[in-house]
Amino acid sequence: MRNAAQGIAMLWHGDYNNARQLLSAMDRRLGNIEAGRSLKRGQSDEQKFYSIRQARAHRSRMLSLLLVPLSVNGTPESTQISLTRAPEVGAAIAFGYEQSRGSYAGQAAVSLQELTGVLSAHQWFLNGVEVPALGKKIYPSYGTFMPTRQEYVDLVAKAPIKNAQVAFDIGTGTGVLAALLVARGVKKVIGTDIHQRAVDCANQNFAQLGISSSAHAELTNMFPDGKAPLIICNPPWLPGSAPTSLDAAIYDPGSKMLLQFLRGLPEHLTEDGEAWLIISDLAELLGLRTSQALATAINDAGLKVAGRIDAQPQHARAFDQSDLLYSARSVETTTLWRLAVQ
Numbered sequence: 001m002r003n004a005a006q007g008i009a010m011l012w013h014g015d016y017n018n019a020r021q022l023l024s025a026m027d028r029r030l031g032n033i034e035a036g037r038s039l040k041r042g043q044s045d046e047q048k049f050y051s052i053r054q055a056r057a058h059r060s061r062m063l064s065l066l067l068v069p070l071s072v073n074g075t076p077e078s079t080q081i082s083l084t085r086a087p088e089v090g091a092a093i094a095f096g097y098e099q100s101r102g103s104y105a106g107q108a109a110v111s112l113q114e115l116t117g118v119l120s121a122h123q124w125f126l127n128g129v130e131v132p133a134l135g136k137k138i139y140p141s142y143g144t145f146m147p148t149r150q151e152y153v154d155l156v157a158k159a160p161i162k163n164a165q166v167a168f169d170i171g172t173g174t175g176v177l178a179a180l181l182v183a184r185g186v187k188k189v190i191g192t193d194i195h196q197r198a199v200d201c202a203n204q205n206f207a208q209l210g211i212s213s214s215a216h217a218e219l220t221n222m223f224p225d226g227k228a229p230l231i232i233c234n235p236p237w238l239p240g241s242a243p244t245s246l247d248a249a250i251y252d253p254g255s256k257m258l259l260q261f262l263r264g265l266p267e268h269l270t271e272d273g274e275a276w277l278i279i280s281d282l283a284e285l286l287g288l289r290t291s292q293a294l295a296t297a298i299n300d301a302g303l304k305v306a307g308r309i310d311a312q313p314q315h316a317r318a319f320d321q322s323d324l325l326y327s328a329r330s331v332e333t334t335t336l337w338r339l340a341v342q
């Protein structure tokens with residue numbers, strides 16, 4: 001802990017399981033410090049939220065300094081952890097670092113924390129995520145937003161579709177919502193994302209589901225060319241900085257994506273078209289956005305609310321009283337806003 005606090009990285013040479021135990025012990029110690037700091041008396045939910053984020057960033061930096069040695073013999077799949085009792089990691093390494101370039105031979109080191117994340121993401125990819133509203137599984141790539149929360153997917157499964165010719169899915173991620181629209185009878189769906197991994201992941205899911213002729217994802221910032229009668233977007237729900245690509249699916253710096261979406265709709269919706277914005281009020285409950293701000297942004301973009309459908313989150317954290325943000329999470333509402341041009 002002293003070394004990590006000074007920013008000194010440590011290359012582990014013992015047994016793999018002992019390295020895992022050391023990482024868990026550091027994590028527990030840092031978690032206790034985090035909980036203690038975040039629970040200072042008299043803090044508002046907003047202050048609590050910022051202390052928790054700060055403490056988590058610190059925890060992640062500290063944990064990332066425990067490294068394990070890798071040996072690579074030609075291809076990413078040949079990678080092995082050079083420690084006793086280490087698991088096979090070649091397939092997971094090839095999956096998690098598929099976009100990294102360079103020669104694949106020699107010795108390397110990787111943060112055990114990051115490697116653990118890659119191994120877990122690889123398991124999710126192999127097993128898939130059951131999406132009840134779709135009646136099928138979705139296979140997320142590393143770093144792509146996982147559709148593990150059902151309530152927002154269920155909202156898209158329920159909202160009335162007026163015109164099923166074409167739809168745009170802005171920020172498609174795994175492509176789950178685009179696939180759901182196809183399952184609901186939309187003839188052509190174009191998904192966009194700014195991350196190549198997400199675009200590839202969505203197109204692989206469309207192929208796996210046998211809907212490649214109806215759904216396609218492309219690397220585009222916000223809207224594709226043209227207009228559509230239905231445009232949907234599930235932006236990151238919390239305003240805040242996003243230093244990593246994993247953060248970028250949860251935090252929207254300065255609500256940029258949300259505002260770009262609203263402002264771009266009049267130009268991209270066909271006459272009588274409808275947009276669906278899926279967002280929760282967690283940011284409002286935490287004091288990160290005022291309740292008036294969304295209504296003002298909708299109005300300022302020249303849009304009006306044609307209807308809304310609400311859902312209460314059912315995921316475990318909403319019921320976990322030990323969660324530091326329980327008071328906000330337990331009353332969170334996720335809404336599908338049906339928007340039309342004024």
Ligand SMILES: C[S@@+](CC[C@H](N)C(=O)[O-])C[C@H]1O[C@@H](n2cnc3c(N)ncnc32)[C@H](O)[C@@H]1O
Binds near residue numbers: 170195198220221257
């Ligand atoms: C909260 S995730 C939603 C993913 C998916 N639609 C879903 O509902 O599971 C937001 C997605 O928006 C993407 N994104 C962020 N900024 C974007 C932009 N300017 N243009 C297109 N996509 C963007 C992110 O990469 C991420 O995949």
